[in-house]
Amino acid sequence: MSNSKLYKGSLNTIILKLLNEHDRMYGYEITQKVKAITKGELNITEGALYPALHKLEAEGLLDAEVVKADNRLRKYYKLTDTGSKETVNKLQELADYIKTMQTLINPNLV
Amino acid sequence: MSNSKLYKGSLNTIILKLLNEHDRMYGYEITQKVKAITKGELNITEGALYPALHKLEAEGLLDAEVVKADNRLRKYYKLTDTGSKETVNKLQELADYIKTMQTLINPNLV
DNA sequence: GCTTATGCATAGGAAAATTATGTATATTTG
DNA sequence: CAAATATACATAATTTTCCTATGCATAAGC
Structure with a gap:
């Protein structure tokens, strides 16, 4: 994923x-x-x-649909309703984690 | 017992x-x-x-020393010189990770 | 006396990556 | 025009990193 091991566990949230x-x-x-978004960082x-x-x-968070484009197969994914709700949870989890880590590495600011 | 789970790769940075x-x-x-610092969050x-x-x-980032206190054994750890240097790297990696993830989850701010 | 707190350690297993492959078509480049 | 690169998906084997469960041992609180 990148040179830093910290990204482990964040892939689902990103998707x-x-x-x-x-x-x-x-x-x-x-x-x-x-x-593109991370300018090559990730x-x-x-x-x-x-x-x-x-x-x-398989968990029901995404639906898949195979489409032929330019003579190539693409498998398009989209969020299910459950997936949309889970996205909110994952983003909140990430925000909490970042906050916790900032507390730990920068205790002066608390 | 443990509330929010550790994001993989962050434990070493915390230590x-x-x-x-x-x-x-x-x-x-x-x-x-x-x-205490995370108020029970982590x-x-x-x-x-x-x-x-x-x-x-084992990687040479920490030195250990066993000390007897209150009739109990404690194994104290401290940073080696290498460990101090690696701490700087790990903290920079964490800062980069947070920045990248914030870019990904909040593209409007970019 | 039983439970909780303090203190270290390891075995077994799960989760989530990496690396290495495999297949296939399209486009660019020397 | 052949070779390299880009596009596109997939899986097997392995590694990393964590959690659960367990073990041992002493101290303190109720």
Whole structure:
């Protein structure tokens, strides 16, 4: 995913957030979007992304639809209703985690 | 018992940062300090902490010293020179991670 | 005396990445 | 025009990192 191990555990949140903004996306598109937004800082590996998408689909948070474009197959994913609700939870969890870590590394500010 | 789970990769950063502030600490003390600072939000489990301490010691980032206090054994850890340098790196990585994630989840602010 | 707190340790297992492959088509470049 | 790169999805094997459960031992509180 990147040189820092800290990103472990954040992949699902990233996927859900992107799908919350963009209605529907396919896997490769997600990797490119993340790379663009983070200016190359974060590169999602395929070995991490595809299993994560399959799991989210199996859990009922995503729906998938295969579409043919430019003679190539794309598997588009979109949030289910459950997925939308879970996105809110994940984002709150991330915000809480960041807050906790900032408390720990910068106790003077508390 | 433990409320919000640790995000993978953050435990080492927490340990190094605490030892950077407090000169020397023992394992149990670290769990209590984290609990106190985060107001119970984050509870480091022993099954995570002790192996992490052993690994940091094996990597040469920490030195350990066993001390008898109140008829009980405490294993105090402190940063080595290498450990101090690595602390700076880990904190920078954490700052970068937070910045990147905020960019991803809050693109309007960019 | 029983429970909780203090203190360290490890075994077993789960979760979530990485690395390494595999398949296939399209486009760019030397 | 052949080779490299980009697009697109997928999985197997392994590693990292954490949690749960368990074990041992002493001290303090009720």
